[in-house]
Amino acid sequence: xxxxRDDKGMPEGRGRGVxxxxxxxxxxxxxxxxxxxxxHYWRLDPEDWRACLEAVKALGLRLLDTYIPxxxxxTAPGKLELGAADPQRDVARFLRIAHEVGxxxxxxxxxxxNAELTYFGIPERIVWDPACQARSPEGNPVMLxxxxxxxxxxxxxxxxxxxxxxxxxxxxxxxxxxxxxxxxPIVMLQIDNEGALYFRDGAYDQDYHPDxxxxxxxxxxxxxxxxxxxxxxxxxxxxxxxxxxxxxxxxEETRFASVEPPRKLDVERPxxxxxxxxxxxxxxxxxxxxxxxxxxxxxAAGLSGLPTSHNLPxxxxxxxxxxxxxxxxxxxxxxxxxxxxxxxxxxxxxxRTTELSARCEALGLPAFACEMGAGFPPFFPPLDERDSAxxxxxxxxxxxxxxxxxxxxxxxxxxxxxxxxxxRARPFATFWRKLCGALDRVGxxxxxxxxxxxxxxxxxxxxxxRVMHAFGPLPGMAFSISGAGARERCVEDxxxxxxxxxxxxxxxxxxxxxxLEARGVxxxxxxxxxxxxxxxxxxWLVCATSGGLKPELFERLVRAKEGGARITLGPRAPLFDGxxxxxxxxxxxxxxxxxxxxxxxxxxxxAAADAAVSRAIEALALPTYASDPEGxxxxxxxDAQGVPRVLFVLNPGDRDIVARVSAGHERARATDxxxxxxxxxxSGTLEIRMKPRTVRMLAIGG
Numbered sequence: 263x264x265x266x267r268d269d270k271g272m273p274e275g276r277g278r279g280v281x282x283x284x285x286x287x288x289x290x291x292x293x294x295x296x297x298x299x300x301x302h303y304w305r306l307d308p309e310d311w312r313a314c315l316e317a318v319k320a321l322g323l324r325l326l327d328t329y330i331p332x333x334x335x336x337t338a339p340g341k342l343e344l345g346a347a348d349p350q351r352d353v354a355r356f357l358r359i360a361h362e363v364g365x366x367x368x369x370x371x372x373x374x375x376n377a378e379l380t381y382f383g384i385p386e387r388i389v390w391d392p393a394c395q396a397r398s399p400e401g402n403p404v405m406l407x408x409x410x411x412x413x414x415x416x417x418x419x420x421x422x423x424x425x426x427x428x429x430x431x432x433x434x435x436x437x438x439x440x441x442x443x444x445x446x447p448i449v450m451l452q453i454d455n456e457g458a459l460y461f462r463d464g465a466y467d468q469d470y471h472p473d474x475x476x477x478x479x480x481x482x483x484x485x486x487x488x489x490x491x492x493x494x495x496x497x498x499x500x501x502x503x504x505x506x507x508x509x510x511x512x513x514e515e516t517r518f519a520s521v522e523p524p525r526k527l528d529v530e531r532p533x534x535x536x537x538x539x540x541x542x543x544x545x546x547x548x549x550x551x552x553x554x555x556x557x558x559x560x561x562a563a564g565l566s567g568l569p570t571s572h573n574l575p576x577x578x579x580x581x582x583x584x585x586x587x588x589x590x591x592x593x594x595x596x597x598x599x600x601x602x603x604x605x606x607x608x609x610x611x612x613x614r615t616t617e618l619s620a621r622c623e624a625l626g627l628p629a630f631a632c633e634m635g636a637g638f639p640p641f642f643p644p645l646d647e648r649d650s651a652x653x654x655x656x657x658x659x660x661x662x663x664x665x666x667x668x669x670x671x672x673x674x675x676x677x678x679x680x681x682x683x684x685x686r687a688r689p690f691a692t693f694w695r696k697l698c699g700a701l702d703r704v705g706x707x708x709x710x711x712x713x714x715x716x717x718x719x720x721x722x723x724x725x726x727x728r729v730m731h732a733f734g735p736l737p738g739m740a741f742s743i744s745g746a747g748a749r750e751r752c753v754e755d756x757x758x759x760x761x762x763x764x765x766x767x768x769x770x771x772x773x774x775x776x777x778l779e780a781r782g783v784x785x786x787x788x789x790x791x792x793x794x795x796x797x798x799x800x801x802w803l804v805c806a807t808s809g810g811l812k813p814e815l816f817e818r819l820v821r822a823k824e825g826g827a828r829i830t831l832g833p834r835a836p837l838f839d840g841x842x843x844x845x846x847x848x849x850x851x852x853x854x855x856x857x858x859x860x861x862x863x864x865x866x867x868x869a870a871a872d873a874a875v876s877r878a879i880e881a882l883a884l885p886t887y888a889s890d891p892e893g894x895x896x897x898x899x900x901d902a903q904g905v906p907r908v909l910f911v912l913n914p915g916d917r918d919i920v921a922r923v924s925a926g927h928e929r930a931r932a933t934d935x936x937x938x939x940x941x942x943x944x945s946g947t948l949e950i951r952m953k954p955r956t957v958r959m960l961a962i963g964g
Contacts, residue, residue, distance in 0.1 A: 278442060278567040280449045282594055285707040286628050286664055287325075287569070289366060289449055295707040296628045296663065297698060298325035298368055299670030302377065303356040304334045306673065306683055308349045311356055313685025314671045315363045321680070321691060322698030325449070326360045327666045328353075330371040330438075331383035332430050339387065342433045354437040361447040368571070368666070370452035371434060373416075373427045373556070374460070378639045378675040380411050382460070389413050393422035396462070397470040399525035404468045406460050409641045415460035418552035419474035428559040435563040442568060452571045452632070453556045453592055457549050458581040463737050465542055465728045466526055475523065477551065478544050483518045485540070492518070495843055496537050527729060532757050532809075532842040535729065539841040542725040545582035554591035569593040573632030576600060577739030578614075579724060579789065580731075585621060586721070586791040595621075596630035598668075600638065602645060603652035603955035606745040608895065608914040609775075611656045616786035617796075619661025620713060624795040628707065631657060634665035636690070637678025645678065647690045648955060652914075654697070655957035659897045659910035661711045661786075667694060693936075700935035704908055704961050709899040714884055715778060715785035716797060717771055718805040720815055722840035724789065726808060727752055727764045747772065759809060761834065767806040770833040773868035774804050777875040782888035782896060790815055801882045802828045802860075811849065812840030820853050828882060829854040830874060832864040857881075890922040894952070908935075909960040913952035921950045932960035 279290045286296035299318040306314060318326060330353055335342040345352025360367055375383035388394050396404040396417040403414035416423045443449045462468055486492040493516065523541050528534070557570055571594040574583050578597070585595045597618050601607040615629070622629040634654050638645040654665060672679040680691035701707070730752040731738050741751040748768035756762055771787075778785045788796045790805065792814035797803060803822055805811075816836070823829050836849050854862035859877035864870045878884055887896040893915045899908040909932055911921050930943040932950075936959065941948045950958060 278444060280443050280568055282569050282627050284623070284626055284628060284663070287366075287449055290444065293707075294324050294366065295701065296325070296630050296665075297323050297701070298327040298666040299323045300327040300633070300666055300668040301671045302669070302673050303328060303353060304331065304350055306350075306671070308352065308355070310684050312359050312363065314681060314683070315360050315365060315685075317681045317685045317687055317691070318670050319363055319365055320687070321667070321670065321694045322702065323667070323670075324366060325368055325666075326365040326447075327368045327668070328356070328370065329375040329377050329383065329455075330369060330434065331375055331377065331379055332372050333379065333381055333383050333385045335434070336385050336430070340429060340433065342430075344434075344437045354441065357438075357441050357447060361441070365447060366443070366449045367441075367447040368450045368452060369438065369448050370455065371431065371438070371560075371565075372454060373430065374457070375455045381413050382408075384416060388423065388426055389416060391422065394420050394426065395471070396420075396459070396468040397474070398468060399466055399470055401470060404460075404462050406462060415462060415468075417469050417471040417474060418457070418459065419469055419471055419477050419548055421473050424552075424555050424559070427556060428562065431559050431563040431565065435565055439564045442565070448568065450569045450571055450594075451560060451565060452573070453553050453560070454572060456573055456575040456598065457553065458575055458578065458583055458739065459545070459549070461575075461737060461739070463545075463581045463739065464731060464735070465538070465545075466524070467735075467737075469545075469548065470523070470525070474548060477548055478523050478541070479518050479521060481544050481547050482521060482540065489516065489518060492516075492521070495841075527753070529729075529757060532759060532763075532838060533844065534757075535726070535842040538729045539722065539725050542582065542728050546584040546587055549582055550584070550587045550591055553588060557591060571596060571630070571632060573598050575739070576614075577742035579617075579719075580727065580738030580742040582728070584721060584791075585789065586794060589621075589625065594627055594630060596632035598633040598635075599631050599653050599657055600633075600635040600642070600645065601653040602643070602649045603914065604916075605893070605914040607653070608656055608912060610743070610745050611653065612660045613775075613787045615657045615660035615662055616713060617789055619663075619711065620716065620786040620788055620796040622663075623661075623710065624798055628663040629661050631662055631665035633668035636667045636680055636694070637669055637672075637676055639675055640677055647678070647693070650678075650690075651693055652955055652957055655910070655959055656912060656914075658706070658959065659895075659912060659957060661713075663707050696936050700959065704935065705901075706899070706908065709901055709907055711784065711897055711899045712885075713784045713786040714799075714801040714882070715783055715878070716788045716800045716803050717774055717785060718788050718790040718797065718803055719771060720790045720805065720807065720811060720840065722810055722812055723748075723764065723767050723806060723808060726810075727768070730755075730764045761809075763808040766833050767808040770864075770867050770871075771804075771806040773871040774875070777868065777871040779895065780872075781875055781879060782886040783875065783879065783884050784887065784897065790818075793818055797822055800827050801884065802830070802878050804830045804832075807831055807834055807836050809834040809836060810838040810840050810842045811836035813845070813849070815840070816849050823854055828857065828860050828878065830861040830864055832861065833867060834865065835863045888924070891919060894919065894921045896923055906962050909962050911950050911952060911958045911960065913954065913956055916954045918954060919952050921952050923948045923950060931963040933963065935959050935961050
């Protein structure tokens with residue numbers, strides 16, 4: 263096999279006639295919107311496969327999504343059952359039927375798939391193999407307390423685990439490789455699933471596996487270059503200890519080959535944070551490296567040449583999943599959505615989706631929901647059809663361009679899919695069929711929602727929130743899913759700075775969100791990286807900082823200012839770098855400009871946030887899409903010529919209302935694309951009746 267690698271570290275050989283484009287997938291020259299339905303063949307009677315797939319296509323979908331579970335197919339180490347004895351496990355036949363029906367396929371071979379399977383689709387022998395298990399600070403297996411059975415999770419760093427995965431892909435290849443496009447229906451491959459360290463993602467939960475420690479030391483060597491540079495970065499005060507887990511490492515005996523990671527939060531001052539922040543960054547590096555190894559194993563097995571994807575779970579901002587890093591080794595990073603209709607969920611969906619959309623738009627990719635919940639597992643809080651409809655429409659309102667209905671077809675350990683196990687459409691199928699038809703009619707995959715304001719959350723702030731998490735074994739993502747941030751879940755210790763780190767920055771970002779939404783100014787949340795291209799095109803960048811800012815990101819903000827953007831920092835002037843090492847010299851804030859209302863530093867929130875937004879609307883000519891009454895939200899999507907084509911009105915509250923929305927001109931008309939209700943503007947205002955916890959998607963006409 264050629265040793266030449268592409269820009270994601272994969273063996274060369276891409277070029278099967280499939281590529282990702284802003285509107286979806288370009289397949290053989292045709293743009294196919296990225297809308298799919300999930301079907302689990304091994305959970306269905308093979309006699310029902312065709313009926314189920316035809317029902318999926320009848321929803322208006324062009325793509326089928328399916329997992330290929332390792333533990334379902336493995337009968338013994340090195341042996342897979344792929345239909346020779348059990349027709350239900352004949353994945354190749356299932357995919358050929360999909361091809362005959364006219365569906366393209368997103369194949370998801372894992373190794374981790376979750377899918378509410380015991381052991382998350384990984385063979386039992388693997389999860390109980392000590393060589394494959396992630397390790398706690400004490401060296402014990404890391405257990406996931408999951409229904410129906412708790413189990414030890416694999417280590418993403420374990421060479422033994424990666425060897426087993428590579429063998430599995432080699433054994434699976436004869437069934438899948440002949441079905442890659444253009445010879446078959448497979449047009450995209452998902453690598454792993456919700457890679458948040460199996461939801462045991464606290465800063466000190468894992469991974470202390472020997473292979474992970476070795477990766478940690480190699481990571482530090484690459485980052486610092488010399489042991490003197492490492493000592494200089496970590497030293498503080500007069501602490502000369504180099505004991506494992508201690509804050510200081512000034513001893514001359516310290517070497518990259520022996521340095522130990524932190525095993526608990528043991529910081530007393532800002533400079534103690536550096537090694538903890540590096541440990542959190544290591545988790546990001548560990549996951550990205552693992553995904554790259556999985557991708558290389560797929561390619562080595564002959565499963566290559568197609569776009570790749572990975573899905574981030576709800577609450578991903580509180581995990582070590584770093585989308586900017588993951589997209590260096592995987593083509594498309596999407597999100598999973600399982601939300602209840604309501605004000606809190608609307609805010610969470612807005613944050614998650616605008617961040618996804620801004621990143622994907624900058625990369626020329628479609629913002630994709632790898633799993634858009636339609637139903638729920640029986641051990642989750644119930645989600646009804648109204649919840650699912652609200653969630654998908656709200657996500658589309660904030661910039662989503664494609665989705666995978668999960669689940670499209672009913673199966674065990676699932677409740678509420680729009681199609682039953684025999685391929686019969688349920689009433690909920692009507693909603694999805696109407697939605698897909700409407701998206702096609704308005705050409706939604708080609709529209710864009712402009713966001714001239716970006717709220718930048720530096721990656722260092724998310725690492726800091728992981729380090730300062732105050733609730734032990736309860737992961738930060740559990741708080742994030744419910745809309746809580748650092749101010750609700752982080753230690754409030756000021757480390758001698760006089761203000762609670764992480765908490766203040768989170769409050770600052772929330773204050774600006776609320777001020778912008780109150781005036782209807784479109785904005786996106788951006789998870790700022792060193793050279794984040796998701797900052798491009800913004801008129802105003804509002805960057806939250808607890809007092810630390812990486813020099814590379816500061817220079818990126820300076821370049822944005824030189825390109826015409828206004829820059830606001832807060833609530834603290836950055837006196838440290840991203841790992842809270844003292845800056846010599848400090849950032850020259852004058853390079854970011856100076857405005858009495860916009861900063862560069864604003865430290866009085868929320869009052870100053872309100873004043874800054876008012877000033878920015880006037881000074882920067884920001885668009886506003888305000889609505890009445892309070893608690894109603896509006897988003898607008900434009901075509902390539904900048905003409906508004908689709909208007910979303912969101913009522914996440916619990917009462918019927920009449921929303922009053924500016925129509926832009928006197929004689930405007932808007933038509934609900936799902937129920938055909940038409941609204942005529944009166945004196946330039948549309949009056950739109952809204953039921954509780956609903957979203958209207960309106961096509962705008964003259």
